[in-house]
Amino acid sequence: METRIRDSFARQGLMDTLGARIDEIAEGRVTLSAPITAAASQQHGYAHAGLTFALGDSAAGYSALTTMPDGAEVLTAEMKINLLAPADGTRLIATGEVVKPGRRLVVTRATVETEYADGTRRAVAILQGTMVPITG
Amino acid sequence: METRIRDSFARQGLMDTLGARIDEIAEGRVTLSAPITAAASQQHGYAHAGLTFALGDSAAGYSALTTMPDGAEVLTAEMKINLLAPADGTRLIATGEVVKPGRRLVVTRATVETEYADGTRRAVAILQGTMVPITG
Amino acid sequence: METRIRDSFARQGLMDTLGARIDEIAEGRVTLSAPITAAASQQHGYAHAGLTFALGDSAAGYSALTTMPDGAEVLTAEMKINLLAPADGTRLIATGEVVKPGRRLVVTRATVETEYADGTRRAVAILQGTMVPITG
C-alpha cells in the first residue's frame, strides 16, 4: 500500500512544484507537508489558500486510497474547506482521514496545521469531502 | 479598481508559480487563466484539483474585491468545489462572480473550464464560497 | 417522468409536513415551494435554515431524477448551502437544476427565494451538491 501511494504521489507534478512530501501513511490516514515559501504565497506572504487546499485535498485522497484494493485510484468528487487562521508559519502539515469507506464513494476529512519556526503548531483549515474510486 | 486587483494579483507568489494571469475584470466578475503544465498536474497528467481550486478560489476572491472600497482586501472564509470532469485540456479558465455582496460576508461562485488546443472548452469545476472583507 | 417525480414526492412525509408542493418539472430543472409558517420557523419567526435546506435539496434531487431512466431513484451524497438573507417572506420557492448529469454522480445546484405578500421575491440561499443514482 505504501509503495502504491508513494508512486502515485511522485507522479503528481503539483506536489513536486510545491515541495510537498509524505510524512506518514497508515490505514485510513495520511499526513503530507510542504514548506510555506514565496512561491506558494498569497498577497500577504502567508500560504495561499490554494496550497492549503491542495495539501489537505491530497492528504484526504491518499487516506481514501489506503482503503482500496491494488490498482485502484481515487479522484476528488467534491471538497469543502473552512479556513481558520492565516497560514503564517514556515510549514503546512495536512492530515487526511477516512470517515466512511465505500466502493462507490469515500467520505474523508482533513486538517491542515501551520508549523512555526519554534515547532509549535496551529490549525489553519479543515476540509470535508468525497473521493470516488476509479478502477482501471 | 483594476489597478488594485492587478497589484494584489502580482503579489501572489502562487499565481506566479502557476503561470496564472488576469483575463478580465468587471464589476462583480473576474476571469483568470493558467496553463495546464506538468508542474501543476496530478498523477494522470491532468490539472491537479489544487490548481483548479486555486484558480477558481482566486477568481471568486477578486470578484468580491471589485465590490469593495479602496484599501480593502478579502480572505476566503470557506469554499467548496465540485469537480465535473478531468481537466485534460491545455489551459484552465476560471470566472468568479459575486452572488451577494456585503460588508461582513460576500457570497461568491466560480466556474472553471478547460480549454483544448482547438479552442473548444468544457466545464471542469464549479465553486461556491464565502469571502470576508478585511480592512487594514 | 412527471408522474414518477410526483409519486416520489407524495411519499416524502417531510414535504407533506412542511406543506411543500411541486410547482414545475422540466428536463433537468424542478421548482418546489412551501409556505413560511410558525411550524417551520427559527427563533425570529423567519423560515428555519432546515426548511430552506430541505426545499433546496429536494428541488436539486428531483432535477437530477429527471435525467435518469425509469425506476431509478436518487440520494443526496452531499450538499452545501450558503444563506444569503433572512427568509422573511410568506413563501419559499426552490429551483434545482442539473449542472452535470452522470451515471454515478449528478452535480446539481439550487436557488431558494422568498416571496413576499406583494409577490416580489428575494434570493435567500444557494446550494451546490451531489446526487447519487440508486437503481433498485
Add this chain to the structure above:
Amino acid sequence: METRIRDSFARQGLMDTLGARIDEIAEGRVTLSAPITAAASQQHGYAHAGLTFALGDSAAGYSALTTMPDGAEVLTAEMKINLLAPADGTRLIATGEVVKPGRRLVVTRATVETEYADGTRRAVAILQGTMVPITG
C-alpha cells in the same frame, strides 16, 4: 448559558414540529435529538436529509452560541453536509461542536447518528460550516 439556549430552542417552530429536544449542553458542544417519524421521512421511510440537516445545523449553531456573550444570537452563514448512510433507525442524535470560535465567524462541525431500537448507533452524516454572531 443553558437557559439562553433552551429559550432560543423553544422559540424554533421547526424544532417543535420535528419533535426535537436538547439532550446536552456544554461549553462549545451541544447535542440535540429527534424521533424518526413518518412526518419527517423521505420516500423510503428513512429520515429525510432535511431533518438530518436541520438537526445537525441546529446542534452546530447552539454549540457556537455557548461561546458567545449574553444577548448574542447566531445565524448559519453556510453549512455543508455529507450523508454517510441511510437514517433508518428510530431516532436521530446530532452533536455540534465549535472548531474555531471568533467574534466575526465561528467554524463548527456536527455529527448526526441514528439510534436503533436496540440502542446501538450508526453515524449517518457529518456537517461542517460557519456561524455568524448577531448582536442585537
